[in-house]
Amino acid sequence: MISIDVNGKTVEARKEEMLLSALKRAGFEIPTLCYLEGLTPTGACRMCVVEVEGVPGLVPSCAYPVFNGMKVQTHSKRVMVARKTIVELLLADHPDDCLYCVRNNNCELQTLAATLGVREKVYQGKKNKYKIDASSPSIVRDPSKCILCGRCVRVCEEVQNVSAIDFTGRGSSTVVSTAFDQGLNVSSCINCGQCIMVCPTGALREQSYLKDVINALKDPNLHVVVQHAPAVSVSLAEEFGIKAGTDIDGIMTAALRTLGFAKVFDTSFSADLTIMEEGSELVQRIKTGGKLPMMTSCSPGWIKYVEQFYPDFIDNLSTCKSPQQMLGAVIKSYYAQTNGIDPKKIFSVSVMPCTAKKFEAERPEMGRGAVQDIDAVLTTRELAELIRLYGVDMNGLTTSLPDNPFGQRSTAGKLFGASGGVMEAALRSAYFLLTGTEMAELDIKEVRGMKGVKEAKVKINGLEIGVAVVSGLSNAANLLEQIRAGRNDLHFIEVMTCPGGCIAGGGQPFNANTDAVIARMKGLYKIDKSEPIRVSHKNESVLKLYKEFLGEPLGHKSHELLHTKYAKRQVVQ
Amino acid sequence: MLSTKAQDVLKKFPDAKRDSLIPILQEVQEADGYLSKQAIIEVGRHLKLSASKIYGVATFYNQFRFYKPGKLTIQVCRGTACHVKGSAKILDTIKQELSIDAGQTTKDGLFSLEVVACIGVCGLAPVICIEGEFHANVLPENIKNILDSYRKKVSQDD
Incomplete structure (x- = not known):
């Protein structure tokens, strides 16, 4: 530890750390725009400039290492003028249409302009105009609103190992774009939406399907049903000012009913169904010498990533559809049949923490003929928007239970929302399938937590099963490279595209720091701890579905409805 | 397909790393008269860099063009x-x-x-x-x- 002087106070700093992290830890409020914890500092925006005694110019604290005895001024006159000027200059080339912007009241640039007291248009001139790229089913890019902080570029490259976008051009005509300025839909973008999560302005947003849902709800000829993913009920609360990690499942169900959905189903039900299929698939692959290690297929960003960058691993992917698609498929088959509803008249909505689910729902293989499994995907944020739009008072609602036949879930299904959850649920059931008895200790602590790579060895019937759980695709890529190089001690790998799993997905509420994401994760494990049914194979509704309709896991009907295939995908890489 | 001349350029840089990007692009342009999409993608593969990154670097400099020049x-x-x-x-x-x-x-x-x-x-x-x-x-x-x-x-x- 070394000590530095900040505004006359002595502050402890770690040797070789950047000044900004020492300042933040000591509680100094330093505005930032391009800074992202854990990623390479670029010093691009200069918002975090401070004055260091003896250094001629102002220095960007995010990219300036501390040294012993340094004297820092964080809010001197010179610093304040510089910060305000930076915002004024950014606004000089930014559309003045906050009222119409998706990030109104939730925009870092807007907040900074307000905090720094920007009250007039100091610099006026011609503004850059760019076409909006709405080609992707998941993400919309509006470069006119971009302030070139480069957070999206770094997340796409460093966290996801995709690099679909980068800075192009030079000087005042610099713009973040894809290769050859083509649409995101033909780029290597995997639709994860992590770029949206880090964008300080409205330059990146989800492709909204709210209008379609609202129109469907108004249409008397449509039977509109909704499902919600495991991670949504522990995240939605934040949109309404409730503490991160609070589970508002019952309230959310009541709100969805108030909005006019005929049935409210729980995607955690089909997470249990996924476990029955995927667990059986794993057991079958192990018993019959199938392709190993098997890799999970719930996360659509990861699926597209493999199809593009690692097609030699396509046979390792589980053929199971994701829980969203499985539920969509049984809604338009079993549910339609048993209730005498024409599948074409069902409008099936899902609420997901994810933007890639929008892409997944549109995959041509995700349906039968003209009937798609899912008709519209909303993010957690869009659901909050819908609730506000219809003036539903979340405080005035009485909790409500989801509808049969797809309302019951085990807590294992709920765990799908966190990295490690699918693995834990699958192991609990695979153990039962292989031994006929329950695991003595259902908690598999090694696969829990926020770490990007988690590994464990699990003994079942004398067989040692090697498992790995990764989240963030750069971690997945590292693991695939190890396997390509000959690593062969793994049987089963869970991959989630977003770091930490769906709780940190690209469709989740903004402004969540790591603590909020951890709180969401804890919310899920709290549910797992407090309820009696903790394994998917004890979900009565799932068992009934097999008895009445599907037959058995991996059976003929399952293959038709619940499994899919993947193919090498040509995109601009 | 990449032109034979551009393929020859890549052969001249067998173990190239990212710091060879600009010389490679210059030589490809000299061979083909411009940087085709295919050339940018292939140079990316050769250097293990994304096409968006190559395109980003190439558009930074005035010397590169992305269309087939006229007569x-x-x-x-x-x-x-x-x-x-x-x-x-x-x-x-x-x-x-x-x-x-x-x-x-x-x-x-x-x-x-x-x-x-x-x-x-x-x-x-x-x-x-x-x-x-x-x-x-x-x-x-x-x-x-x-x-x-x-x-x-x-x-x-x-």
Whole structure:
């Protein structure tokens, strides 16, 4: 530890750390725009400039290492003028249409302009105009609103190992774009939406399907049903000012009913169904010498990533559809049949923490003929928007239970929302399938937590099963490279595209720091701890579905409805 | 498919890393006359860099172009002296006459249009340069005649 002087106070700093992290830890409020914890500092925006005694110019604290005895001024006159000027200059080339912007009241640039007291248009001139790229089913890019902080570029490259976008051009005509300025839909973008999560302005947003849902709800000829993913009920609360990690499942169900959905189903039900299929698939692959290690297929960003960058691993992917698609498929088959509803008249909505689910729902293989499994995907944020739009008072609602036949879930299904959850649920059931008895200790602590790579060895019937759980695709890529190089001690790998799993997905509420994401994760494990049914194979509704309709896991009907295939995908890489 | 010449360029840089990117792009452009999409993608594969990154670097520099050049390249000087003498109007007239923007090639493949910062003959402003031939003190009303003379020349050569 070394000590530095900040505004006359002595502050402890770690040797070789950047000044900004020492300042933040000591509680100094330093505005930032391009800074992202854990990623390479670029010093691009200069918002975090401070004055260091003896250094001629102002220095960007995010990219300036501390040294012993340094004297820092964080809010001197010179610093304040510089910060305000930076915002004024950014606004000089930014559309003045906050009222119409998706990030109104939730925009870092807007907040900074307000905090720094920007009250007039100091610099006026011609503004850059760019076409909006709405080609992707998941993400919309509006470069006119971009302030070139480069957070999206770094997340796409460093966290996801995709690099679909980068800075192009030079000087005042610099713009973040894809290769050859083509649409995101033909780029290597995997639709994860992590770029949206880090964008300080409205330059990146989800492709909204709210209008379609609202129109469907108004249409008397449509039977509109909704499902919600495991991670949504522990995240939605934040949109309404409730503490991160609070589970508002019952309230959310009541709100969805108030909005006019005929049935409210729980995607955690089909997470249990996924476990029955995927667990059986794993057991079958192990018993019959199938392709190993098997890799999970719930996360659509990861699926597209493999199809593009690692097609030699396509046979390792589980053929199971994701829980969203499985539920969509049984809604338009079993549910339609048993209730005498024409599948074409069902409008099936899902609420997901994810933007890639929008892409997944549109995959041509995700349906039968003209009937798609899912008709519209909303993010957690869009659901909050819908609730506000219809003036539903979340405080005035009485909790409500989801509808049969797809309302019951085990807590294992709920765990799908966190990295490690699918693995834990699958192991609990695979153990039962292989031994006929329950695991003595259902908690598999090694696969829990926020770490990007988690590994464990699990003994079942004398067989040692090697498992790995990764989240963030750069971690997945590292693991695939190890396997390509000959690593062969793994049987089963869970991959989630977003770091930490769906709780940190690209469709989740903004402004969540790591603590909020951890709180969401804890919310899920709290549910797992407090309820009696903790394994998917004890979900009565799932068992009934097999008895009445599907037959058995991996059976003929399952293959038709619940499994899919993947193919090498040509995109601009 | 990548042109044979561009493939030869990549063969010259067998174990290249990202710091060889610009020399490789320069040589590919010299071989093909421009950077094709395929070339950018292949250079990316060769260096294990994404196409967006290569495209980003290439668009940073004026020296790279992304369209197949026409038989004749027209350079319009937009330096200070030419600007004062009305080069904006000259550029607009050429764009209209050819129905292309700067940085594009006409459909018949005859002309491509480039804007340059300063050719260095300010005394002749406004000046345009077609395949190395300078045209001094150009007026908008002369543009059609100048272009026609080249059209004629090319059709005679063919």
